[in-house]
Amino acid sequence: MRLASFNVENLFARPKAMDADAADAKTRRAVLTAHARVSTLLAQPSYQGHEQEILDNLEKLGLLRSDEGEFARLRKLRGALLKRPRSGDVQLVAKGRNDWVGFVELKTVAVDEVATENTARVFAELRAEVAVVVEADDRPGLHMFSQTLLPEVGAEAYEQVMVVEGNDERGIDVGVMVGDGYRLVQIRTHIFDRDDEGVIFSRDCCEYHLEAPSGARIVVLANHFKSKGYSEKGDPQGAKRRTRQATRVAEIYRGLLEEGFEHVCVAGDLNDSPASEALQPLLSVSGLVDASEHEHWDWNHRRGTYGSGNEDEKIDYLLLSPALRAKQTGGGVFRKGVWHGPRTKDPWDLFPTLTAEQHAASDHACLYADFTDL
Numbered sequence: 001m002r003l004a005s006f007n008v009e010n011l012f013a014r015p016k017a018m019d020a021d022a023a024d025a026k027t028r029r030a031v032l033t034a035h036a037r038v039s040t041l042l043a044q045p046s047y048q049g050h051e052q053e054i055l056d057n058l059e060k061l062g063l064l065r066s067d068e069g070e071f072a073r074l075r076k077l078r079g080a081l082l083k084r085p086r087s088g089d090v091q092l093v094a095k096g097r098n099d100w101v102g103f104v105e106l107k108t109v110a111v112d113e114v115a116t117e118n119t120a121r122v123f124a125e126l127r128a129e130v131a132v133v134v135e136a137d138d139r140p141g142l143h144m145f146s147q148t149l150l151p152e153v154g155a156e157a158y159e160q161v162m163v164v165e166g167n168d169e170r171g172i173d174v175g176v177m178v179g180d181g182y183r184l185v186q187i188r189t190h191i192f193d194r195d196d197e198g199v200i201f202s203r204d205c206c207e208y209h210l211e212a213p214s215g216a217r218i219v220v221l222a223n224h225f226k227s228k229g230y231s232e233k234g235d236p237q238g239a240k241r242r243t244r245q246a247t248r249v250a251e252i253y254r255g256l257l258e259e260g261f262e263h264v265c266v267a268g269d270l271n272d273s274p275a276s277e278a279l280q281p282l283l284s285v286s287g288l289v290d291a292s293e294h295e296h297w298d299w300n301h302r303r304g305t306y307g308s309g310n311e312d313e314k315i316d317y318l319l320l321s322p323a324l325r326a327k328q329t330g331g332g333v334f335r336k337g338v339w340h341g342p343r344t345k346d347p348w349d350l351f352p353t354l355t356a357e358q359h360a361a362s363d364h365a366c367l368y369a370d371f372t373d374l
Contacts, residue, residue, distance in 0.1 A: 001182070001212065001374040003220070004128035004334075005267040005318055007364035008119050009135050010172065011145050015106035017071045020357055022109065031071045031106075034060035036227070038104055040237060042081075046096040054092055058082075061104065064090050069107075076102040103169055112358045117153060118351055119361040120145065122337045124155035126368055129180040130210060131158070132222045132267040134364075136175040139163035146177055160184045166204035166224075167191050174206050174222035174268060181213040193248055200248045202226045202241065207252070209261075212374045218324070219261045221249060223268035239278045242271060246282035253285060253321075262323035263374070269364065273312050282319070289325045291318035291369040298332030301348045305333060305365045308340070309348075318369050331369035337361025 009018070016022045017031040038057035041050050055064065062069025065084060067076070074081070079100030083091040094100045123131060136142045143161045150157050162184055163175030178184050186209035193200045203224040210218045226241040249266060256264050266288070272279050274290070282288070291297065292314075302309025305316040320328060335348040339360040354360060 001130065001218075001371045002126065002128040002368055003130045003132075003265060003267070003318065003371070004123075004126055004366055004368040005132040005134065005222075005269075005316060006122060006366040007134035007224070007269045007316060007362055009362045009364065010111060010137055011116055011119060012111055012137055012141055013108040013171075014111055015071075015170065016109045017106055019109050023071070030060060035072060035104060035106055036238075042104065043097060045098065047092065047094065048096075051092045055090060058104075063104065071107055073105050073107055074102065075105055076100065078102075106170060114353060114359040115361060116145075116149060118337050118354055118359060120149040120153045120155070121351055121353070122334060122361050122366050123177075124150060124153045125336070126334055126366060127155065128368055129178070129182050130218070130220065131177045132208075132220060133163075133175045133177060134222070134224045134269045135172040136163045137171050138165065138173065139175065142175050142177070162187065162208065164189050164191075164204060164206050166206070167199060167201060168203050172203065172224065174204055174224050176208045176220065176222060178208075178210060182218075183211045185209050185211045185217075190248070190252065195244060195248070197244060200244050202245070205245070205249050205252060207256075214374065216263060216374055217261060218263045218265070218374065219256055221252060221264070221266045221268075223249060223266065223270060225269065225271045227271050239272070239276070242276075242278035243281060246270070246279050250282045250285050253282075253288065257321065262321060263327075264321040265324060265369075266317065266319035267367075269316050271315050273314055275312075287322045288319050289322075291320055291325075291328060291331050291367070292333075294325075294328050294331060294369075296330035298330070300333045300335050300365075301346050302333070302335070305367065307338075307363055308344070309333075309335070309338075309365065316364055316367050318367050320369070324371065327371045327373055329370045329372050331367070334366040334368060338363065338365050 034057040061072040067074040158177035158179040160178040188207035190205040303311040304313035306313040
């Protein structure tokens with residue numbers, strides 16, 4: 001069996017603020033930082049002490065005087081957030097989360113058609129029986145991708161495609177595609193899990209329970225942890241959220257072992273490096289091993305998984321239970337869909353169709369691990 005995990009960064013539409021054709025890197029970073037911060041503040045039960053920061057970030061998004069900005073939109077379903085007089089300063093009238101219903105969303109643009117085709121080529125070349133898909137738009141979109149795009153690049157469509165909608169309103173969910181005799185037999189979502197701080201998962205830690213042709217049960221925990229954010233001043237709030245998420249995934253993993261599930265894989269984008277303190281509650285779990293530690297793992301030029309592939313950019317993972325690790329025969333990092341410039345030292349191979357940055361399948365490389373007797 002081959003098991004893959006790939007953050008596709010949306011298949012058909014992605015935030016305009018992430019589009020290199022829409023703005024320069026400085027503008028994109030400023031918009032994404034402002035959106036992440038104001039979304040966190042607006043979710044708080046009380047806005048006291050944060051009033052000016054909320055207004056400042058809305059202004060950065062072009063939403064202080066209008067609900068429509070170039071890169072973002074203010075959605076108001078009930079109640080009022082702001083008072084916008086014809087003259088004078090805009091005022092924050094909501095006192096906290098319970099005073100209004102709404103959110104700030106990032107506007108989206110269509111993903112470049114060649115980029116989507118290159119995403120399909122990644123899955124076609126690897127042909128994993130089980131593929132975890134991070135940042136899937138939705139189930140209909142992922143199903144359409146499997147049914148139409150994969151055959152166009154010479155691969156068979158997956159027999160089963162599933163996405164459980166998570167907690168992120170942007171439509172970046174964690175799904176799975178399953179084929180070649182493997183079957184999806186059970187799903188458990190954790191979007192409602194809470195601790196003393198509130199809801200734990202930014203997206204989900206979705207349990208996809210699979211049955212192999214041999215009858216063996218495999219449980220894949222598909223994850224997409226809180227992003228690091230885009231600020232150059234650090235990410236203390238994001239790190240705190242990732243710590244909570246890592247702690248809860250470790251609890252879920254231990255619970256599965258206690259239930260008798262031996263073959264368990266924690267997969268996906270954990271948005272932090274192995275050396276980070278935030279991931280230690282998960283990475284330090286006894287017996288849970290990173291698939292990349294296998295002697296036959298192919299790093300493919302770099303020891304990272306995101307962007308330029310530097311070692312501190314290893315943020316995607318396949319973590320294996322002891323029984324699953326015992327059956328691992330190899331694996332690696334597939335980079336053909338990740339763009340690199342002409343000046344990159346020791347460059348990796350690219351698809352012939354990947355001739356410009358906007359044609360990249362993703363900024364993330366795809367991970368895969370191979371197993372025997374499953």
